[in-house]
Amino acid sequence: MSHEHIILQFNKLFKFIEKEWEQLKLNNELHILEKVLMQGSKMSQLYRSTLMSFMILFLVVPLISPIMDIIHPLNETRSRQQLLRVNYVIFDQNDYFFYVYIQLAWGAVIVVMTVIAADWLYILIIHHSSGLFAVCGYKVQKAMRQSDSDDEIALYKYKVEQFRDCVIMHNEAIEFYNLLNESNQKSYLIQVGINMMGMSVTAVQTVVNFDRPAEALRAAVFHGANQFHLFVLSLPGQVLLDHCNELAKQIYSSTWYNMPLKVQKMLYIMQIRCKNPCTLTAGGLYEMNMENFGITFKTCMSYFTMIMSLKG
Template sequence: MDIPQSRFYRVNATTLRLVGQWPYQERKSQRIQQILFHISVMTVLLMLIIPTGNMEMKKGIKLIEVWGDMDVMIECLTPMGVQVNSCVKSLNCIVNRDKMKKLLEQIKTDWSNVKREDEIKILTAHSEQGRKLSIIYIASMYATVAIYLTIPLTPIILDVIAPLNESRPREYLYRTEYFVDPDDYYFPIMLHTYIGTIITVLVVAAVDAMFATYVQHVCGILAIIGYRFENLIKIRDTRENPSEHDDQCYKELVRCIDQHYQAAEYVMLVEKSYSMAFMIQTMVSMVLLSMSAVQLLMKFGEREEMIRMIQFNLAQFFHIFYNSWPGQKLLDQSVSLRDSVYSSEWYSLSRRSKVLLKFIMLRTLKPLKLTAGKLYDLSMENFGAVIRASASYFTVFASLR
């Protein structure tokens, strides 16, 4: 299977290439893209952090000088959190490039090993679901950033379609400090922050979609193994102790155990590739969601700003959900496999098959799972815990205003 040309992975390959994170890219061009990305994002971060010496500049963030002014700090830290998460995702892909390439190679191997028509249909269904989820997630993130970027341009658009006697006050995407008069350099400042924001969201969408695709694939493999166990009875030998050569159930069990071992190794590789990054992202996202909720409270009554912050909060909520959902899907599929193993008609198998079946029974007792830095499992239960923690932080931040 050619991964980039396959309809199931074409969207992932295209979006990762755009941000220089596709493992099969030529290394030189990939490094250039990665350097340009980090320059664009880090310069926006610097403009958010650097304190201004001009206290009269309304759009200077003055993070250090105003430390303790919760409202101003939140306006600075909210976009910073998104930039930090994007950098974490990008750096994680760079550090774990070889691991992610191994994951894609394993996907190729799995597709080449699946020969039976009914099993191909199972893997195709899971891969198609992964493709659709990638498209939905990427499209949602792009739509969100489009709204977020359009609202600050509203005064300029209104000046064109419904002009007043004087120009409307110009809005900025972020509070930043460029050490120049922001009114004189309005468009260069906006262009820089817009480019940085678009690239940031491109990375977030591409990396998250690929992670979900990796997990969706292994769920398909586990579904195939479960299907094989459910249909063992159809190929069993009626003799109690057939020869090893004639015992088709035994051969099928050997294949299932081998494939389950490969699936477990695959999940372990995904865990090693993403675990630490998810720990950092979860902590940042938890605080970011609570701060953006406080910012929504700050903007109460300002219709356009409220719209912008509502969709920003929804995007953060969706981002945390999308990172947790694949982990839950993997847990569910592992439990489903365990149920298939234990509900199989094991009592009608040959003696050697019964002995072999015990090994897979023991293995499936502990479901495959993904974690965030080994601190907690990626699941919908812990997604709820993160949201509850964000709500607690929200009350703390709101009380400090």
């Protein structure tokens, strides 16, 4: 997928969001979408705070030895570990420890802040998609309510019109989901792949470096950050899936059997489409939900336990 195609996809997403926002605002249904988006915003803030805490801890670990040399000096300088294993050909990094540290720390901050900004945007867009299904469920419940009109013909037309709007809203929610899934598949595949490889490598590093607490702690922090990142990537996908399933439950538990036959056919079409879950995938290979995250986490822990037993 070319960069131009990705930019085009995101332009479509943003234009879609703008159009839906204005439409829901005119229909006085924006509060349903805002409620879901507020949940996404809280999730994003928690994600930012947690990842920033991991980053600060990761940056502090290499400074433990220099700080201890000042607080509690020994007859010799304590061994020092950089943030990352680097090799400068033109000079010895141990002679310029703090200069190298500042360079690596600055690079780490830029990478983490970029990841946070990108994931924050993804989380809000996915919650917008979830909110569209929530609005659709709200419209279904609203259309189910009995009207005060005694004119059966007018009531029939009113019900048909209301449920036609529900079907249109459902189609728009599915269209937005398809566009979102198509634009994110390769990105998710890369991120999930990097996270899984990172968890495996840092698990090995943590076990191997048990005799060096600072190195083991740094690898453990990196391992925890990778697991948390995969968790945050999976959670919005689960939220989207839950809202899609909730719509199917709302239709099924409603008084659809009291509706006109034409309305029942509309609801039946919506029910059929709801059977195909709106699941975000990483390249079509890995579904972004909490079940798969749990399986990955369990596999990682089993791998970690196996390495521990071999080392013992």
